[in-house]
Amino acid sequence: MDTATHISMGVAIGGIATLDPAVQQDPQLFQAVLIGAIVGSHAPDFDTFFKFKNNATYIRHHRGSSHSPVAVLLWSLLVTFAIYAFYIEIPWLNLWGWVLLSVVLHVIVDIFNAYGTQALKPFLDKWIALGWINTFDPYIFGLFVAGAIAWLLGAEPGVTYLIVFFVVFLYYIKRFFDKKEITDILQKHFPDAVKIITQPTIRHNSWRVVIETPYYYYVAYSTDGHIDIKDTFENNKLPETAEMNAAFHDENVKSFINFSPIFRYEIDRFDDYVEIRFIDLRYRYKGHYPFVAVVTLDKFYNTLTSYTGWVYSEEKLQKKLEPLS
Known part of the structure; x- marks a missing residue:
């Protein structure tokens, strides 16, 4: 997801944390958890600094090892102890639990867009990119912004964000079926397809798609179920030269x-x-x-x-x- 959505999800985790009795009773712990959730929700993307070296390093590592299970644990501990240094009297385990949740959520939501992550590295080097959700989805972002506004207006943040997360969960299920509908249509049009890649756009019913068959690549747009093929290329295998x-x-x-x-x-x-x-x-x-x-x-x-x-x-x-x- 984009940075703004990740951060808004961090705010949401901070809101849900108010349901934790320890957080309710300790204003300092609440402050630390809110800061930690916001920072943790963005922490895996600190690998953007690889871009200062060169593009090859950035492309190889962005959303790669930095989004792996080991990195998730390290990011959560790093953020937790960086914040704990300023709130030395709070229970660090409570802080770490909420920071860990925010980091895990970052990696999970990144799996659902077309860019994907290597979330199972080093156990599996494959990029996991489900292609259900656009990198910036205005519906998801809008829901979390609405939750923040409701909180500012006096709504109970824990219950508010539980509702927001439930609606977002239902939205993800809907997008799964949206993608399935698209791939089912494409499979009928291209029965010999060996690979179908979907990339949702900011327009809800418009998708970029690429179909690989044994002999051709087809680059197309799908809008409201109608397939518009833009380019066709021969599927020439890489020569061993x-x-x-x-x-x-x-x-x-x-x-x-x-x-x-x-x-x-x-x-x-x-x-x-x-x-x-x-x-x-x-x-x-x-x-x-x-x-x-x-x-x-x-x-x-x-x-x-x-x-x-x-x-x-x-x-x-x-x-x-x-x-x-």
Whole structure:
């Protein structure tokens, strides 16, 4: 989910914590729990700092190890003891329990969007991305904002947010059936589909979808159950060649392939170098596919330059590869 929704969920956890008798009786514990829940609800996304190193590191690790069970425990303890240092007389175990809940909730809700997480790492390296909920869902965010407003107006926060969470739970169930309806329709249209990836948009009844069949990729939009195919690409299997093997050893390409569940590739050969481009098919934007990995190799298959990330024009992409010019 987006940062604003994560933080609003942290406020909600702080509200529900008022049902804890220990929190009810201790204003300092309440303050610490509220702060801890807000910080804990965002803590796994502190891995955003990887972006300061380079895109490959960020793409490989964002929502990866930082969202694993071990990291969840470490984040909760780190946040708890950082706050406990300022509230030394409160029962730290109560604080830790609510902080842990907020961190766990962060990871759980991230599983339901198209980006997903490696929430089972190191037991399973696979990205878990269910594709039911948009990264920013205005309905979910609106419900938590409504709960906060009700709290400010004097409503009992524990009961208020229990109701909010119950409504959000029902909404998740509805979105599960929304996705199932879309995938059932697509399965009928493409009976030989081996993979169907859904990506909800901010519009409730509009979805981005990618269908992989043995011979083609289809990139489409689904609106109110109607399928509009935007692009069709041949499903060319990755060749086992020296140049492709060299590309796979590049850190940018490895990060891209580790993250992307469905992509195609292009190979362009020039006089002095070969360019291999990997294109994620999930993120079509105005006819362009902005999430890519590109590597250029000399005639001995040494990497000249490479890049991975989001680029919204060919001109900007070529600037990322300027060492060739």
